[in-house]
Amino acid sequence: MVWYTKSMTDERIIELELKANDIRQSIIEMLEEAGSGHTAGPLGMSDMFAALYFEVMQHDPKNPDWDERDWLFLSNGHTVPVRYATMAHAGYFPVEELLTLRKFGTRLQGHPERHALPGIEHTSGPLGTGLGQASGVATGLRLDGKKNHVFCITGDGELDCGNIWESAMFAAHNGLSNLTAIVDRNNIQINGATENVMSLEDLSGKWESFGWHVIEIDGHNIQQFVDAVNQAKAIQNKPTCIIAHTIPGKGIKEIENEFQWHGKPPTAEEEKRFLKELRTMRGKIEATHSE
Amino acid sequence: MINTKLQLHTDILDPEKLEKAATRDGFGKGLVEAGEKDERIMALCADLAESTRAHWFKEKFPERYVELGVAEQNLMAVASGLANYGKIPFAMSYAAFSPGRNWEQIRSTVALNDVPVKIIGAHAGVSVGPDGATHQALEDIATMRVLPNMIVIVPADSEEARKATLAIAINDKPSYLRLARAKTPIFTTAETLFEIGVPQVVYKPENPTVGVIACGSLVYQSILAASELSKEGIHISVMNLSTIKPMNEKMVTEFAQNVDHIVTAEEHQIHGGMGSAVAEVLGKHAPTKMSFIGMEDRYGESGDPDQLLEHFGFTKSGIIEHIKHQLKKEN
Numbered sequence: 302m303v304w305y306t307k308s309m310t311d312e313r314i315i316e317l318e319l320k321a322n323d324i325r326q327s328i329i330e331m332l333e334e335a336g337s338g339h340t341a342g343p344l345g346m347s348d349m350f351a352a353l354y355f356e357v358m359q360h361d362p363k364n365p366d367w368d369e370r371d372w373l374f375l376s377n378g379h380t381v382p383v384r385y386a387t388m389a390h391a392g393y394f395p396v397e398e399l400l401t402l403r404k405f406g407t408r409l410q411g412h413p414e415r416h417a418l419p420g421i422e423h424t425s426g427p428l429g430t431g432l433g434q435a436s437g438v439a440t441g442l443r444l445d446g447k448k449n450h451v452f453c454i455t456g457d458g459e460l461d462c463g464n465i466w467e468s469a470m471f472a473a474h475n476g477l478s479n480l481t482a483i484v485d486r487n488n489i490q491i492n493g494a495t496e497n498v499m500s501l502e503d504l505s506g507k508w509e510s511f512g513w514h515v516i517e518i519d520g521h522n523i524q525q526f527v528d529a530v531n532q533a534k535a536i537q538n539k540p541t542c543i544i545a546h547t548i549p550g551k552g553i554k555e556i557e558n559e560f561q562w563h564g565k566p567p568t569a570e571e572e573k574r575f576l577k578e579l580r581t582m583r584g585k586i587e588a589t590h591s592e
Numbered sequence: 593m594i595n596t597k598l599q600l601h602t603d604i605l606d607p608e609k610l611e612k613a614a615t616r617d618g619f620g621k622g623l624v625e626a627g628e629k630d631e632r633i634m635a636l637c638a639d640l641a642e643s644t645r646a647h648w649f650k651e652k653f654p655e656r657y658v659e660l661g662v663a664e665q666n667l668m669a670v671a672s673g674l675a676n677y678g679k680i681p682f683a684m685s686y687a688a689f690s691p692g693r694n695w696e697q698i699r700s701t702v703a704l705n706d707v708p709v710k711i712i713g714a715h716a717g718v719s720v721g722p723d724g725a726t727h728q729a730l731e732d733i734a735t736m737r738v739l740p741n742m743i744v745i746v747p748a749d750s751e752e753a754r755k756a757t758l759a760i761a762i763n764d765k766p767s768y769l770r771l772a773r774a775k776t777p778i779f780t781t782a783e784t785l786f787e788i789g790v791p792q793v794v795y796k797p798e799n800p801t802v803g804v805i806a807c808g809s810l811v812y813q814s815i816l817a818a819s820e821l822s823k824e825g826i827h828i829s830v831m832n833l834s835t836i837k838p839m840n841e842k843m844v845t846e847f848a849q850n851v852d853h854i855v856t857a858e859e860h861q862i863h864g865g866m867g868s869a870v871a872e873v874l875g876k877h878a879p880t881k882m883s884f885i886g887m888e889d890r891y892g893e894s895g896d897p898d899q900l901l902e903h904f905g906f907t908k909s910g911i912i913e914h915i916k917h918q919l920k921k922e923n
Contacts (some may be wrong), residue, residue: 415676415705423676424705430697433666437673437681440658444679464697467666 308527309356315586317523320390321351322583325398325552327386329575332566335403338411341549342456343383345487348521349545350387353452356523357530362392365420371449372422372438376431376465377456377485378412380390384421385409393420427484429462431455432482435568436472439480439540450534454483458490461499468513472540473512480540481533482513485520489560508542520545553578593797593822597598599783600794605819607812610777611823615808616714618750619771620645622757623682627653633761634674636660636905637684638667643773644684644714656749666692668697668709675707680761681865685714687729687770692759695735702766703739710760711736711768717859718811718892718900719774734864736768736893743788744837746858746866748811749778752834755786763788768807772859774897776809789838795819795830802915805844807836807866810857810885810906817911824865828855828915836866845877853881853918859906862886885911 309317324347332338354360358371375384382402389396392409401407408418412426423434435453442449459465472480484504494497501507508515513534518525526545533541549563550556553575567575594604603609627633627649636658641647650657658674660667664685668669671683681857689831691698691711702709716729738746743765747753753771760767780786781864794811795818806814811832818828831847833839854874856867867884885905901907905914 363815415707423672424700427696427700430665430669430672430701433669433697434673434676436666436702437670438677439673440670441674441677441679444655445754464665464669467661467663468669471663471666471670 314523317351318586320355321347323390324386326579328382329572331402333572334400338380339564342380345547345549345551346383346485348523349526350383352523352526354387354391355387360361372451374431374435374453377459378425381413388420414580428459429464432465432468436468451480457486457495459549460501469511476538478537482542485547486544486545487547489549514539514541517544521549593795594795595794598792599781601779601781603787604779607777612775612777614775615747615750615753616645616771618753618794619757620648620678622754623649624652626758626761632680634679634681636671636681638664640685643745646684664694665697668694669701671709672701672707675709682710684712686718687732688727691732692737703741706741709766714771715773716770717772719772721897722894724894725891730861730887733860741766745835746770746807747834748832749780750782751778759788777812779812787807789835789840791831791833791840791843793831797827800827800851801830803847804855805831805833805870806857807833808859812906814911816908836869841873844873848874848880855883857885860886885914
């Protein structure tokens, strides 16, 4: 269920789509340079990341530890290239630094580390633990009477982990309405399609039965995502789970829906083609703008 | 030969005159004291509030008590989040389950993440008693001391447990405190100093031939053994190594350099435990003949705590027998 509140103008949506396009180009560039890493997940989450950092979250790139910031936990830490790229474009650090990803001495560790880079809230990578950590922060904020919101992005494959459902019970039991989980429902995991590896459906029903308010959206529709977050913030007494249906590799036809692209980077030759495709897409988005 | 500088109990050599309490009781008191001093202190518990003594804190500060249910992995993840946010969470369960079941959450969300979660592992060792092997954690020192950033403390009595609780409440580091269920004599006093990383030589004869390095309830049993052996002309010194990590390499090395043989004594597997940690230090700085009192690569079983401690050699008589056997081998 989505409430179309139409909170943004078409111009604003186009601006955010262009940000997402910038982020996708950076993801391709940094992964080709790194020579390893995950491509499909980060590309699929680029639209939501553009919305989170440029529209939804309270945050300050010049003061990452700002007391009034919203917290973003990235439980599926392997998708961190999308976070690094978005943070660079938001002004946390120079965009050029993205090319140090996964290299010796970098602040941009292969999986994110809390102490390595300001603005990374927690070390993550081992799956299934982000929602519990986010629940801990939400508990602390509520105890102190603070209004900051806590977001936790999880993959769908990681919902196989028992720890996620322990955390789901905990957050619902405590009515943590200041917590929003965002499930990147892209239907793939390393060994194949999620429904072949370990069935997750009825996923929406699972979260509902655990006591969560559930919203299903198209994770590439920025307006839907922003509306869902607004709705999550308006819901009292229970946490909200936004199940965001996404296309892994979104934006590059060759990668879209190909689970083989879960954990590999583009080659130099592929990089050229992919960047061209993204620039063409950018042209199309801009053309919509001028119409 | 009791080290009088430490202001230990004046009747230390008479177990009948010493008050008895479990280290979990000292922890429970310490946690309430810490909570009174600092509003950031919180208690998290996985359905074991009474037996971990978390309920004392819960009664006094209900708003700062968080119940997790039987979910140790989530216990650690939530504690990590609270510590990351700025609280000082104490996470309580039995050592068999935490750190037994949630080691990876401890590694990545607490130790690598480097947030000040205080992991309280209650009911460690065979002295848990009748519950049997499933509930007798004998591997936790090994699994915690291997983690970078982690502080590992095994208090020798209830009073030391109270002080250790207050110390880890303010050390700003991931910390593991190992507790026992059984009541044991309280041989330290309120005046005995406690500092993380500073071991104490509690029994100090003039020319010791054997040095015993012990932790937990084995410290007091080693003192009794030392006193009894001295009557037979066998002189041994005893160190209370309550902080296993960070290890005070200097003091442990100096202690070993004064004796011919080091015996380590712990209610834990020999492999990877406190004795192994001492061997790592001595191998590097002062290779010394060593032998180990601990669990010999096996699990515990049901029984009365005293019966089990006796059976596995964790009492005065077991220590005396071990030392005599070692000396006989050497002569």
